[in-house]
Amino acid sequence: MIIAFSVKNKLGFVDGSIPKPDNSDPNLLTSWKRNNNIVISWILNSVSKEISASIIFADSAVDIWQDLKDRFQQSNGPRIFQLRSELINHRQGQSSVSVYFTKLKTIWEKLNNLIPQFVCGSCCEGIKKLELHHQMDYALAFLMGLNEFFFQVRSQILLIDPLPPINKVFSMIIQEERQRQIGTPTYSPDGLAFAVKGEPIKGEPTRVSSDNVGSAFRGKPRFNVRNYPRERPFCSACNMHGHTLDTCYKIHGYPPGFKPRPPRNHFSTQTHLVNLASSQLNSPEAETAAIDSNNEHFFQGLNKNQYG
Known part of the structure; x- marks a missing residue:
């Protein structure tokens, strides 16, 4: 508010440097009242409704200003502690050097x-040394919060005696940041996407390596004929797989010199034996042998009298 009063040339109405004139000059008194009321209206519009209700009946702006100063002026200790804590804990982090310095300067x-x-004369050496020390603290606070990749340029700045002013230090750091941005290769998002997928980038030759081949085929099933099952032929006469009814040996006869293959497993062995026994029992020779065997067992059970 003091800046606003100074711009409008009304600061004397709040600090008391423009007192109220006497009644000897009515024009001057009228002008003073008009300007005094303008300042009072500015103050009322700048405070809350609760505070404005307690100062609205004041006659002059200097009385209102003094009343607010007595009620709300506090010690600077807590505020100084808060600002110093922010200054110590302030770090660059993910911000750029310019953003980091702007926030640091605001706190400072x-x-x-x-x-x-x-306030002293320009010839006072003590004030000059104090001002130099104050500027050195400012530059050190700025250097302390920088990221670690500015370690080299920061070490070079600290070796300078006396330490450069804060604006010179900022200029050196910002030049280092720009130099790193120029020296660091940049990639377009499309190029990075093609690089991750293993696809060639437009305008560049295709490079084939073992890593690219492995990453390209990793996780994909290999082609194998066994993975695609095919329908096996089936014979309805003998209920077996591997041939059809048109080529069944049991119907059309076995070829000369045919030798049955050994069974593959227990189940196929049992099936083969059952089928073989069934075919032998159904043949005429098997029926004749069975009749002779039954007759032999019958005659062996008779005695001499029964046999005669």
Whole structure:
């Protein structure tokens, strides 16, 4: 508000440097009242409704300003502690150097505004040394919060005696940041996407390596004929797989010199034996042998009298 009053040339109405004139000059008194009311309206519009209700009946702007100063002026200790904590804990992080320095400067200016300023002549050496020390603290606070990849340029700056001003230090750091951006190769998002997928980038030759081949075929099933099952032929006469009814040996006869293949497993062996026994029992020779065997067992059970 003080800046606004100074711009409008009304600061004297709140600090008391323009007092109320007497009644000897009515025009001057009228002009003073008009400007005084303008300042009062600015103050009322700048405070909350609860505060404005307690100062609306004041006659002059200087009385309102003094009343607000007595009620709301507090000690600067907590504020200084807060700003110093923010200054110590402030780090660059993911921000650029310019953004980091801007925020640091804001904190530093707020803190500097709360510190008492000494006014002395330009010939005073003590004030000059104090100002140089103050600027050195400013530059050190800036260097402390930088990221570690500025370690080299930061070490070079710290070797300079005396330490350069804060603006010079900022210029050196920002040049280092731009130099790193120029030296670091940049890739387009499309190029990175093609590189991840293993696909060639437009305008560049195709490079084939073992890693690319492995990544291209990793996770994909290999082609194998066994993975695609085919329908096996089936014979309805003998209920077996491997041939059809048109080529069944049991119907059309076995070829000369045919030798049966050995069974593959227990189940196929049992099936083969059952089929073989069934075919032998159904043949005429098997029926004749069975009749002779039954007759032999019958005659062996008779005695001599029964046999005669």
